Amino acid sequence: MGIRRILIANRGEIALRIHRAAHEMGIETVAVHSTADADAMHVRLADHAVCIGPPPAADSYLNVAAIISAAEIAHCDAIHPGYGFLSENAKFAEIVEAHDITWIGPKPEHIVTMGDKVQAKRTAGALGLPLVPGSDGAVSELAEARRIAAEIGYPVIIKAASGGGGRGMKVCVEENSLEALMQQAGSEAKAAFGDATVYIEKYLGNPRHIEFQIFGDGRGNAVHLGERDCSLQRRHQKVLEEAPSPVITEAERARMGEVCARAMADMGYRGAGTIEFLWENGEFYFIEMNTRLQVEHPVTEMITGIDLVREQIRIADGKDLSFSQDDITFTGHAIECRINAEDAFTFAPSPGLVTAYHAAGGMHVRVDSGLYAGYRIPPYYDSMIAKLIVYGRTRERCIMRLRRALEEMVVEGVKTSIPLHQELIRQADVLSGDYSIKWLEEWLQDRE
Ligand code: ADP
Numbered sequence: 001m002g003i004r005r006i007l008i009a010n011r012g013e014i015a016l017r018i019h020r021a022a023h024e025m026g027i028e029t030v031a032v033h034s035t036a037d038a039d040a041m042h043v044r045l046a047d048h049a050v051c052i053g054p055p056p057a058a059d060s061y062l063n064v065a066a067i068i069s070a071a072e073i074a075h076c077d078a079i080h081p082g083y084g085f086l087s088e089n090a091k092f093a094e095i096v097e098a099h100d101i102t103w104i105g106p107k108p109e110h111i112v113t114m115g116d117k118v119q120a121k122r123t124a125g126a127l128g129l130p131l132v133p134g135s136d137g138a139v140s141e142l143a144e145a146r147r148i149a150a151e152i153g154y155p156v157i158i159k160a161a162s163g164g165g166g167r168g169m170k171v172c173v174e175e176n177s178l179e180a181l182m183q184q185a186g187s188e189a190k191a192a193f194g195d196a197t198v199y200i201e202k203y204l205g206n207p208r209h210i211e212f213q214i215f216g217d218g219r220g221n222a223v224h225l226g227e228r229d230c231s232l233q234r235r236h237q238k239v240l241e242e243a244p245s246p247v248i249t250e251a252e253r254a255r256m257g258e259v260c261a262r263a264m265a266d267m268g269y270r271g272a273g274t275i276e277f278l279w280e281n282g283e284f285y286f287i288e289m290n291t292r293l294q295v296e297h298p299v300t301e302m303i304t305g306i307d308l309v310r311e312q313i314r315i316a317d318g319k320d321l322s323f324s325q326d327d328i329t330f331t332g333h334a335i336e337c338r339i340n341a342e343d344a345f346t347f348a349p350s351p352g353l354v355t356a357y358h359a360a361g362g363m364h365v366r367v368d369s370g371l372y373a374g375y376r377i378p379p380y381y382d383s384m385i386a387k388l389i390v391y392g393r394t395r396e397r398c399i400m401r402l403r404r405a406l407e408e409m410v411v412e413g414v415k416t417s418i419p420l421h422q423e424l425i426r427q428a429d430v431l432s433g434d435y436s437i438k439w440l441e442e443w444l445q446d447r448e
Helices: 012-024 041-045 064-073 090-098 108-115 117-126 142-152 175-193 250-267 297-304 308-316 395-408 418-424 428-432 439-447
Strands: 005-008 028-034 048-053 078-080 156-160 169-172 198-202 208-217 222-234 237-243 270-280 283-290 333-340 356-358 365-369 384-392 410-412
Touching: 005 012, 005 064, 012 028, 012 041, 012 308, 012 365, 012 384, 028 041, 028 064, 048 064, 064 090, 078 308, 090 108, 108 117, 108 283, 117 198, 117 283, 142 156, 142 175, 142 198, 156 175, 169 175, 175 198, 208 250, 208 308, 222 250, 222 297, 222 439, 237 297, 237 418, 250 270, 270 308, 297 308, 297 333, 297 365, 297 384, 333 395, 333 418, 384 395, 395 418
Parallel strands: 005 028, 005 078, 028 048
Antiparallel strands: 156 169, 156 198, 208 222, 208 270, 222 237, 237 333, 270 283, 333 384, 356 410, 365 384
């Protein structure tokens, strides 16, 4: 029969992104929104809209009962969760399926496995992915923590099993501070995620963050769509992403991509996913897997020509993958800049009225954003207001075009991170691709 009407359980640019893919497939869309988002672009563009609650996300975009009711009232036959909010909530996925609504996402059991980082690491190891050396599971006793840290060598990083968004991590450089940091990490994890479980990993000194996009049909077939380099980070949050990575050779991409695809095939993974690694001295170390679409997915779309959201919808609808590994080719280079409503250098949030807006355009320039002149950016949600994605036949030409596109972007009334990106892409290390996950914070410090 096929999917005919999708409820988009999200807001902002990703809600628009999903709406676009759906409409191109002839599928109707239903937007849900909080009272703060009544005038948002995703609400304006969707075929139907349902208000699901007051501004706080806990009462609206995370309100499972309200979202399921909206899907029932609007006769939706599928739900796409986007990223963030309920996208990695296995309980929600199960409830959706229990209501005979198609869940556009992975099997709930895989969301559970990968959502617990301790379990995820174990599973990844068993599937043959290389791991960061560390504890084999959760660590609760100080004596055990001491033993493991001594074995792998300091510095170590204490991470929350339920962590996400770069939160709940403590770097420990020597044994004397281990006890205090273990306690701190545990109580912060408890407060943020309701789960005090922590584990220990070797802290890598100067790695890059490299992740592989994968796709599975849920029936034992899987492919990879190459890697993205997301090393430019601030507080473990990605700022700019590119594909391909400037440091990964074609042979490495094929080898590691194959390892990832085989792991996903063995697992019977369904839909889109990302396997994240740290990369140092030519070695990959698995850190986590995200069982959803990622913010930075467009750079992969630019170099492969594949619409990842369309593919997600097809797979959820029970169709086969629309490409084999041999069909996937990588051409050119793409970079994405995350544009936030915040001061470019102090990072202080800057919500409010957008008085003027002009999106960059021209050849190979894509802007994913729900902004318009007269829109009031609400203070309740994530500060990302736009993504600028630029393609070039070579990395150099991509950067030249990005420079031009950033010049063209106009967002007035609020502060944005556009000036940060303009400076970033003029730095010698960024131009040469010679940066690690430490680079951005060090550069910001030197700049002060
Ligand atoms: P989250 O789920 O919170 O995003 P991740 O495990 O994906 O957490 O890690 C986020 C970022 O934290 C990585 O991209 C990297 O910058 C840093 N990080 C995580 N693990 C390590 C490690 N073992 N050594 C050094 N840096 C790390």
